Every structure is written in C-alpha cells, then in structure tokens.
Amino acid sequence: MFQPILRNRQSTSNTRRLSGNTWFMKKRLFTPGPTPVPENVMLRMAAPIIHHRNPEFMEILQRVHEDLKYLFGTTQPVVVMTCSGTGGMEAAVSSLFKQGDKIITINSGKFGERWGELVRIFTGNCIEEKVEWGSTISPERITELLNEHPDALGICITHSETSTGTASDVKALCAAIREASDALILVDGITAIGAHEFHFDDWGADICVTGSQKGLMMPPGLALVAISERAQDIINNRKGLPQYYLSLKKALKAHASNDTPFTPAVSLIIGLDEALQMLRAEGIENVWHRHAQLAGACRLGCQALGMRLFSKSPSFAVTAVWLPEGVDWKQFNKTLKTRNGITVAAGQDDYAGKIFRISHLGYYDELDMLTVIGGLERTLSMMEIPLKTGAGVCAVQRAFLGD
Amino acid sequence: MFQPILRNRQSTSNTRRLSGNTWFMKKRLFTPGPTPVPENVMLRMAAPIIHHRNPEFMEILQRVHEDLKYLFGTTQPVVVMTCSGTGGMEAAVSSLFKQGDKIITINSGKFGERWGELVRIFTGNCIEEKVEWGSTISPERITELLNEHPDALGICITHSETSTGTASDVKALCAAIREASDALILVDGITAIGAHEFHFDDWGADICVTGSQKGLMMPPGLALVAISERAQDIINNRKGLPQYYLSLKKALKAHASNDTPFTPAVSLIIGLDEALQMLRAEGIENVWHRHAQLAGACRLGCQALGMRLFSKSPSFAVTAVWLPEGVDWKQFNKTLKTRNGITVAAGQDDYAGKIFRISHLGYYDELDMLTVIGGLERTLSMMEIPLKTGAGVCAVQRAFLGD
Numbered sequence: 001m002f003q004p005i006l007r008n009r010q011s012t013s014n015t016r017r018l019s020g021n022t023w024f025m026k027k028r029l030f031t032p033g034p035t036p037v038p039e040n041v042m043l044r045m046a047a048p049i050i051h052h053r054n055p056e057f058m059e060i061l062q063r064v065h066e067d068l069k070y071l072f073g074t075t076q077p078v079v080v081m082t083c084s085g086t087g088g089m090e091a092a093v094s095s096l097f098k099q100g101d102k103i104i105t106i107n108s109g110k111f112g113e114r115w116g117e118l119v120r121i122f123t124g125n126c127i128e129e130k131v132e133w134g135s136t137i138s139p140e141r142i143t144e145l146l147n148e149h150p151d152a153l154g155i156c157i158t159h160s161e162t163s164t165g166t167a168s169d170v171k172a173l174c175a176a177i178r179e180a181s182d183a184l185i186l187v188d189g190i191t192a193i194g195a196h197e198f199h200f201d202d203w204g205a206d207i208c209v210t211g212s213q214k215g216l217m218m219p220p221g222l223a224l225v226a227i228s229e230r231a232q233d234i235i236n237n238r239k240g241l242p243q244y245y246l247s248l249k250k251a252l253k254a255h256a257s258n259d260t261p262f263t264p265a266v267s268l269i270i271g272l273d274e275a276l277q278m279l280r281a282e283g284i285e286n287v288w289h290r291h292a293q294l295a296g297a298c299r300l301g302c303q304a305l306g307m308r309l310f311s312k313s314p315s316f317a318v319t320a321v322w323l324p325e326g327v328d329w330k331q332f333n334k335t336l337k338t339r340n341g342i343t344v345a346a347g348q349d350d351y352a353g354k355i356f357r358i359s360h361l362g363y364y365d366e367l368d369m370l371t372v373i374g375g376l377e378r379t380l381s382m383m384e385i386p387l388k389t390g391a392g393v394c395a396v397q398r399a400f401l402g403d
Numbered sequence: 404m405f406q407p408i409l410r411n412r413q414s415t416s417n418t419r420r421l422s423g424n425t426w427f428m429k430k431r432l433f434t435p436g437p438t439p440v441p442e443n444v445m446l447r448m449a450a451p452i453i454h455h456r457n458p459e460f461m462e463i464l465q466r467v468h469e470d471l472k473y474l475f476g477t478t479q480p481v482v483v484m485t486c487s488g489t490g491g492m493e494a495a496v497s498s499l500f501k502q503g504d505k506i507i508t509i510n511s512g513k514f515g516e517r518w519g520e521l522v523r524i525f526t527g528n529c530i531e532e533k534v535e536w537g538s539t540i541s542p543e544r545i546t547e548l549l550n551e552h553p554d555a556l557g558i559c560i561t562h563s564e565t566s567t568g569t570a571s572d573v574k575a576l577c578a579a580i581r582e583a584s585d586a587l588i589l590v591d592g593i594t595a596i597g598a599h600e601f602h603f604d605d606w607g608a609d610i611c612v613t614g615s616q617k618g619l620m621m622p623p624g625l626a627l628v629a630i631s632e633r634a635q636d637i638i639n640n641r642k643g644l645p646q647y648y649l650s651l652k653k654a655l656k657a658h659a660s661n662d663t664p665f666t667p668a669v670s671l672i673i674g675l676d677e678a679l680q681m682l683r684a685e686g687i688e689n690v691w692h693r694h695a696q697l698a699g700a701c702r703l704g705c706q707a708l709g710m711r712l713f714s715k716s717p718s719f720a721v722t723a724v725w726l727p728e729g730v731d732w733k734q735f736n737k738t739l740k741t742r743n744g745i746t747v748a749a750g751q752d753d754y755a756g757k758i759f760r761i762s763h764l765g766y767y768d769e770l771d772m773l774t775v776i777g778g779l780e781r782t783l784s785m786m787e788i789p790l791k792t793g794a795g796v797c798a799v800q801r802a803f804l805g806d
Contacts, residue, residue: 024441024681024684024685024766024768025768026766026768026770026771028770038427278427281427282427340770341768341770363427363429365427365428365429365744366781367429367431367743367744367774367777367778367781368429370773370774370777370796371770371773371774374770374773374796374800375770377800377804378769378770378800378803378804381800381804381805382804389797389800389801389804389805389806390793390796390797390798390800390801393773393777393793393796393797393799393800394792394793394796394797395793396796397777397780397781397784397792397793397796398792398793400781401780401781401784401785401792402784402792403792
C-alpha cells in the first residue's frame with residue numbers, strides 16, 4: 001500500500017502517469033513472504049531503539065521465547081536467530097550433522113530442493129527423493145525410504161512447499177518416520193507455521209524452522225528454530241565442522257538466559273513481540289482456522305475465474321493456480337501490478353510463466369480475499385479474456401456467507 | 404486500518420475477542436472526513452519538525468500556495484488557516500460583512516444550516532432559504548430570492564452537502580447570482596473540492612472554503628480559503644466587528660510574502676504539500692473523473708443490495724442511502740464495524756437511524772469500492788436480511804469492467 005514519496009516536482013505532470021484509473025496506485029501485497037505487516041507492529045518497530053543487553057529488551061526476549069513455544073506447540077527452546085529462514089535451515093543441518101552423515105531429503109519443490117543442497121554441502125551424503133511438483137510424499141514411501149536406508153541419521157521434510165502451494169501431512173509423515181527409524185526429523189515450517197496446524201512435541205519433530213516474514217506477519221530478518229530434547233543433546237555434544245554464527249549450540253546456550261549469542265536485530269525482535277501477542281490473542285487454533293477459510297475462498301474465487309488449481313494438496317498459506325490457457329504471464333502480471341496495484345508471486349523453475357501464486361499467509365482477512373480475486377478478475381477483463389464479470393468476487397462472498 | 408497497540412498482556416486471551424472471523428480487525432474508514440491519509444503523506448508528516456520561519460518551510464508554503472490555486476482554479480490567493488473548515492467559513496463571513504448586512508443562505512442540510520448560524524451571529528440579518536434534504540436549490544429560485552432581496556450583500560451556498568450526499572450545480576447557481584445581483588458568492592466547497600469540477604475564477608465565486616481532511620487526503624486541522632479580487636478589496640477596507648485569529652485581512656497580508664499571520668500547523672502544511680503533489684500529478688480532471696466513477700459504482704452496488712439512494716442529485720464525494728426496510732441502524736452499524744471493520748457515517752438530525760453515508764472522497768480507488776460494498780453485503784448477510792449473495796460486489800465489478 002505504499003507509494004514512493006514524490007519529492008521531485010519535475011517528475012510530476014498533469015497527465016495520467018499509470019495506465020490504471022488513478023495516478024496514485026495503492027499497492028497491495030499478496031506474496032508468500034514478505035507478507036503485509038500490521039500497523040501496530042510497524043509502530044512498535046519505529047520506536048527508539050533500545051540496547052540488547054538492557055533489562056527491558058531481555059524481558060521482551062523472554063516473552064518472545066515463551067510465545068514461540070506456544071506457536072510451535074513445544075516445551076522445548078525455540079531460538080531466535082538474526083538471519084533468513086534458509087539460515088535457520090543451515091543452522092540445523094550444520095549443527096546436527098557431520099561430514100559423511102547420511103541424510104534423506106524430500107524434494108517436491110524449490111524449498112525441498114534446498115534441504116538437499118544444504119545436506120550435500122555439510123555432510124556430502126544426501127539421499128534425495130524427488131516428488132512431482134504439486135504432490136506430496138506419502139507416509140508409505142517415507143517408510144520404504146527409511147527401510148532402504150536404515151543408516152540415515154536424519155530426514156528433511158517440508159510442511160508447506162511455497163513454490164507449489166502444497167501442504168504435506170506432517171503429522172502422518174512424522175509418525176511413519178518415528179515408527180521406522182531413529183532418524184532426526186527436520187521440518188521446514190517456513191510458510192506453514194501460523195497457517196497450518198502444527199504440534200512440535202506431540203508429532204515428534206526434532207527441528208522446525210520458520211522465518212519472520214511469513215505467518216508471523218513481520219518483515220524478513222529472523223529465523224526461528226525449535227529444537228527437540230534429543231536434538232539438543234546431539235547439538236551440545238557435536239564434534240563436526242567448525243561453525244560459529246549459525247551454531248545452534250551457541251544459540252541454545254544464550255537462550256537459557258534469555259539472551260542471544262550475537263547482537264540480534266533488536267527492532268525486529270520487538271516487532272515480533274507485538275506480532276506474537278496478536279497471534280496469542282487470536283488463539284493459534286483460530287489463526288489456523290482463518291487460514292483454512294481464506295485459502296478455501298481463494299481457491300473458489302480462482303476456479304470461478306476459470307483458473308485450475310495447481311496443487312493436489314493445497315496449502316493454507318499460498319494458492320498456486322495455472323494461468324488460463326493462452327494468457328501471457330508477463331502481460332498478465334504487468335496488468336495486475338501496474339493497473340491494479342496487486343503483487344502476486346510468479347511460478348518458479350519449470351513452472352515459470354505457467355502458474356502463479358497468491359498468498360493468504362499472515363495479516364489477511366476475508367475482505368482481502370475479495371480484493372485479490374477482484375483484482376485478478378479486473379486483470380483478466382482488462383486483457384479481454386472472456387469471463388462473466390463478477391463471477392470471482394461472487395464466489396468469494398459465497399464462500400464466506402453461503403448462498 | 405489501525406489497531407491499538409497490544410501492550411497489556413493481561414488483556415489477551417486464547418479465545419476470539421471479536422465476533423468477526425479474526426481477533427485482529429483491519430479497520431477501513433469510509434467516512435466523508437476524516438478520510439484515509441496516504442502512506443507517503445503520513446511519512447512526510449512524521450519527519451522531524453522544522454521551524455515555520457525557516458526558509459525551507461517558506462519554500463514549502465510557497466509551493467502549497469501555488470498548488471492550491473491550481474486545485475481551486477484561480478489566480479487569486481488561497482490562504483491556509485490553522486483551523487477546521489468551519490473556522491474558514493467563519494473567517495469569510497466575519498471578514499467580509501458587518502453587523503446588519505443582509506445575507507442569503509441556502510439550507511439544504513447540516514452544512515447549509517451552518518452558514519445561517521454564522522450569518523445570524525456576525526451580521527444578525529440572515530435570509531435563510533430552506534430546501535428539502537436530498538434536494539438542491541434551482542438557479543431560478545436563486546434569481547427569485549435575489550430579486551426579492553436586492554439589498555442582499557452576500558449569498559452562501561454549499562457545493563456538496565455532506566449531510567445528505569447531495570451536489571448542487573454551483574456553476575449554474577453562480578451564473579444566476581452574477582446575472583441578478585452584485586452579492587458576494589460564498590461557496591462551502593468542503594467536501595466538493597477534489598471531488599467535483601470547480602473553477603473559482605471562471606464561475607465567479609468570491610469565497611470558496613475547504614478543509615484538509617476531505618478531498619485533500621489529509622488529517623483535519625487546516626482550512627483553505629480562496630478569495631476573489633473584489634472580496635480582497637472589501638476585506639482589506641473593512642471596518643466591522645473586531646476580529647483577530649480568523650481575520651482574512653491578516654491572512655492575505657501574510658500570504659503575499661508566503662507566510663502565515665500566526666504559528667501554522669507546520670507538519671500538516673508539509674503533509675498538504677505532499678498530498679497536493681499527488682493531486683497535481685494525477686491531474687485535477689482525472690481526480691474529478693475518478694470520484695465520479697467511484698460514486699457511480701458505489702450507487703450501483705448499494706442498489707444491487709436493495710438499498711435506495713437518498714439524494715436526488717448525488718454527490719461524487721459521499722453516497723447517502725436509506726437503510727433497508729426494517730433494519731435497525733444500531734445493529735447494522737455495530738455489525739458493519741465490529742464484524743467487518745468498516746466505518747461509515749450515520750444519518751444526521753431527522754434522518755438519524757434512517758439513512759447512512761458512504762464516503763469515496765480522497766484516497767480511494769476502485770478496489771476500495773469492492774471492499775465497502777462487499778462489507779455492506781457481508782453485514783446484511785450476517786443480519787440475515789435476504790439478498791442474493793454476491794449481487795453487490797458483482798454490480799461494482801460490472802460498473803468498472805462492463806458485463
């Protein structure tokens with residue numbers, strides 16, 4: 001919703017500057033990270049900075065630590081690291097494993113692929129299982145894999161695969177893994193935490209990573225990593241490659257005294273405190289329910305616009321849809337962005353130009369779904385794609401209100 | 404769109420706090436003043452304050468003075484006063500007239516009534532013409548009035564009557580007045596400037612007043628008053644009741660050197676500079692066109708929801724509609740506000756509880772009309788008023804996109 005400040009008088013003119021209806025263009029973000037940041041969170045972060053060894057900050061960090069346990073469903077530490085979600089994934093792999101350790105990774109999209117890249121770098125022994133994009137791995141196949149590789153020390157899975165808008169049944173996968181093996185379970189929860197039901201302790205995960213710019217409704221800059229008891233033991237006794245900044249051992253040690261091993265992103269942690277209070281106040285079950293509802297309405301809206309869903313198991317965080325037949329992605333995206341002010345995410349890799357992705361992860365409400373589907377409908381109409389005007393927005397209203 | 408900062412941990416709980424779908428409630432303002440303030444304007448106002456005798460500020464004020472001339476369609480001064488729009492109206496009446504002066508006022512709503520109140524206080528000789536709410540006065544009736552009162556020194560009219568969502572044909576009214584009389588023409592342009600076509604010089608107005616929190620997309624706090632050459636002569640030679648802060652003579656004198664007679668609201672004037680640059684960049688004809696389009700879509704959306712329009716001559720700034728038969732305003736407004744986060748304006752005086760008013764004045768775009776009509780539709784549905792789900796939002800989409 002932000003427009004650069006008009007400083008240069010020379011840049012202005014009396015004619016329309018954009019091809020849309022107005023010169024100013026309200027910008028509306030529907031990408032699966034960064035996601036929109038609530039106004040009260042932005043205001044908290046705009047307050048004068050405080051020092052990170054200040055008791056006021058330590059108190060905030062302590063509250064953040066408690067609230068993160070609630071969010072992840074754990075009594076174990078969830079450490080706050082100043083890095084992106086990928087930094088959190090690397091911290092887990094490099095802190096738990098050593099050169100030669102055999103690790104299974106499930107690759108059903110860009111982010112599953114990333115687990116493989118990390119494992120190959122840090123252990124050099126990666127069993128990567130490829131799964132068709134838009135699909136998920138079954139618990140049965142997981143069991144087979146573990147039976148084929150009884151020496152695997154860890155298995156890396158993805159809860160909500162952002163690149164394909166696909167959610168896997170992490171509860172069932174964890175149960176299958178625990179049944180078949182003692183392998184450590186590393187969960188990429190980056191776009192799942194805050195959107196999908198998750199119980200770190202009950203489901204028996206060992207690591208779960210998320211990033212601040214996702215369901216936590218924050219700008220990017222923080223990774224949050226939940227660590228099980230047995231993972232803590234391994235991390236604390238680990239003798240592997242040298243590591244420093246991304247060491248979970250250091251993070252755990254500092255966590256015990258509500259501290260961080262290095263200077264943290266103070267204002268982001270203060271903002272996170274605000275955002276976590278919002279999530280706690282809403283109640284995590286309600287937060288999950290809201291995401292399920294928004295995702296359902298978004299899918300119905302897309303289908304009413306004649307767009308097919310991409311995923312066989314749609315995520316509640318992001319909806320991936322096929323571009324309508326014959327529609328050029330560049331022209332579509334340009335019309336959506338410059339004439340309707342709406343930013344969605346493009347398809348990646350093989351699906352670039354074929355699918356696109358709509359986020360409903362974080363600070364979104366039901367009227368936002370009306371806006372994004374309305375904007376897509378406007379875009380198709382402006383491109384003269386035949387469709388019944390109002391079909392998309394009607395479907396969204398019906399999803400929430402009934403017929 | 405703003406939610407108070409959650410400071411008090413005791414106030415939070417894991418249950419839903421609001422009756423809507425989420426705990427947080429995005430707040431969306433659709434009132435005809437204050438109107439939403441663009442993010443870049445808010446950021447300019449948040450910058451460190453500067454002194455009002457500083458050359459940097461004088462330069463800003465000079466640019467504001469120029470841009471206001473463009474906005475009002477005049478080569479004459481438009482003074483910036485630190486007060487509300489009513490303060491600007493009072494400044495005009497008290498600076499132009501003296502005790503005993505006969506002034507005609509047209510009262511077709513709350514704000515036309517205000518002209519009469521001011522005139523009665525400052526001259527004590529008010530000829531008030533009452534017009535049914537929702538209607539406007541005809542040029543013919545204006546001519547009759549002036550013929551009945553050839554000694555009238557001024558006539559006060561309202562361009563867009565906010566209380567009824569009704570626009571009068573100021574061009575035709577000014578022509579009729581100029582034809583029949585030398586009376587000074589005072590125009591309340593408070594919700595019209597920036598929404599309706601207006602040409603101060605060409606139409607022959609003598610005073611036009613607006614407020615910052617209307618079409619100018621600013622917070623309240625400033626009145627802007629355009630003053631014709633002959634009005635300037637009268638003001639500068641006036642010998643009437645003592646006046647000081649609201650003296651247009653003082654304001655005009657300071658204006659000549661790009662200054663203000665008293666300490667102005669510095670940050671508001673800096674914000675106004677930003678907002679005026681946006682309006683200049685869009686182009687005033689485009690701004691008017693946008694308001695006409697938004698108003699049209701809003702009316703169609705309301706009608707599709709089964710609501711009757713209140714005004715016989717609808718304003719482009721605000722749409723007044725009758726509540727559907729049998730709907731209780733308090734319950735309706737509560738549902739709209741607390742379950743949908745949308746604030747509209749209530750009916751006033753005799754129409755309290757019978758009509759309500761939706762603003763599309765200032766920083767609004769087409770997707771905002773989808774939001775407000777969608778929110779009204781949700782509200783009626785939540786109140787179990789029978790209606791075809793999606794009818795309202797469909798009508799809005801069709802208004803902009805065609806069938």
